[in-house]
Amino acid sequence: MYSTRLILFTSFLATLIIFGGVLSYGLTQFEIVRDKSNEIVTNNNTKSDIILTMVNAARERVLDLYAMISSDDPFIRDVFFLDFNKQGAIFARSRVKLLSLKLSDDEIQILERQGELTGVSVPIQNRMVDMIQNDNIEEARILLNEQGVEAQNKVLEQLGNLINLQKSRSKEIISDIDTVFKNGRDLIFAWSFAAFILGGLVAAFVISKTGKIEKKLETINSTLEKRVEDRTLNLEQTNIHLQESLDSLGQAQEDLIHAEKMAALGGLVAGISHEINTPIGISVTSATNIEEKVLILEKSFLSGKLTQGDFEVFTKNSLKGLNILIKNLRIASDLIRSFKQVAVDQSTDELREFELFSYCNEIILSLHPKLKTTNIIVNNQIPENINMFSNPGALYQIISNLIMNSIRHAFDESSNDKKINITAAVEDDKLHLVYSDTGNGATKDVLAKIFEPFFTTKRGQGGSGLGMNVVYNLVTTTLQGQVEAISKPNEGLCISMILPMNLEGDL
Secondary structure, three states: OHHHHHHHHHHHHHHHHHHHHHHHHHHHHHHHHHHHHHHHHHHHHHHHHHHHHHHHHHHHHHHHHHHHHHOOOHHHHHHHHHHHHHHHHHHHHHHHHHHOOOOOHHHHHHHHHHHHHHHHHHHHHHHHHHHHHOOOHHHHHHHHHHHHHHHHHHHHHHHHHHHHHHHHHHHHHHHHHHHHHHHHHHHHHHHHHHHHHHOHHHHHHHHHHHHHHHHHHHHHHHHHHHHHHHHHHHHHHHHHHHHHHHHHHHHHHHHHHHHHHHHHHHHHHHHHHHHHHHHHHHHHHHHHHHHHHHHHHHHHHHHOOOOHHHHHHHHHHHHHHHHHHHHHHHHHHHHHHHHHHHHHHHHOOOOEEEEHHHHHHHHHHHOHHHHOOOOOEEEEOOOOOOEEEEOHHHHHHHHHHHHHHHHHHHOOOOOOOOEEEEEEEEEOOEEEEEEEEOOOOOOHHHHHHOOOOOOOOOOOOOOOOOHHHHHHHHHHHHOOOEEEEEEOOOOOEEEEEEEEOEOOOOO
16 A cells, blocks of 8 residues: 555656656746747847838938929028938938847848948939039939939848848748747647656646647747738838839939930921021012012102113012022921921821931931031932831931931041931831941940940030930830941941831731
8 A cells, every 4th residue: 555655656746747847848948939039029120120211211312312403492402402411311320220230141241232332322422412502403313313323222222132131030030939839849748748647637737738838829929920920011011112212213214315305306496497597588688679679660660760771670680589589488498398297296106107218308407407517418328219107206316316426426526528328228028227427436335335324425515325225215115126236446337227117017
């Protein structure tokens, strides 16, 4: 009896010891996991908040620059300038704060790359601010779209990489917690089963306690998952804001290209108006002279002093004056007719059928005000009777941009043979249009970037860098064709285009 009681007591005591050890070990491990998880999640949340602050500050600086460029009010510019500096200070303080936290090697590498890119972006932004304060708005706008947007996008890209890294780390935390939880649960269940063999009541007690612990851990796990989901949603919304900012910057570039087209149309109007003044002025002078001769003849006739010699002189002078009048009125009429059709084509995107040779002549005639002081000869070598159904406004913009590009870049004062040749041939319902000049040509580096937006070799000398980019977009998008630039130094520039003869079936 004593032995039986001793055995039962020993078994019960052993069960309690095993249970106590297993329970203590399990609770200790769960406490460690919970504390470590809370520490990691808190650290990740702190990092995410700082990164979001940096993203917002970087985006606000770009928006402040656009606001300063778009406003003519010095007071409003000063307000946005103060906010621009404020956002820069917020960005710098946030980065210092982020570096003071415990960071992984990947995070440190991304922040170092972001620091390098910020070192490139900030001087560009400061240059734009100086330009704005000196009222060099156009140069600031070009610098913003040529370098500022790209530099700031690279900074935002690195911050986006940090955000994605935080999302990845949050998922890893959930996975680690789940793994530890499962291992701990399996361990407790195994030892509890052993304890159940030694004592049913103690085993039942252990299982009961384990169930409570499991529910508690599930609650903790569920809470952590909810916090990670909320943080992930915030990060996704931040990415949406970043995309909206990039879209607004892209729209700004499209507005600049549209402004370039309207500026070309304005230049055409000014040039034609100036060119028409000469024949119209000569016509008015000739008509006035004829009127005076008629009045003199009438006076002589009424007074009875009109002689045959007077009448012959009047007839001779009148015919000469009428010839001058008719010649100059025809010149003005040709200019007006050419301008009328070209201006309509420039202001609309309607498709129509036109004869290529004649239309090219009208384009060259409309550019006469630009060409007459350059000694450049434009040879229209397009065969007659090539009729195509296309967008004449786009074709005008292409040829006029190419001619203006040759005027600005191809020739200098030492150039002797200043010629531009335009040829065309039709093959397999495709128009092979070739534009070439006898100018200075282009190097490989220039040729590789010739169609890039805002690239120009005449920076600060009137070149916007949009002319050839507009040509590329019109050929490949509006006219659904292909374009290629061929050149060597001192051998001129050749632009080869392949265009569909009929756009009706493609639209």
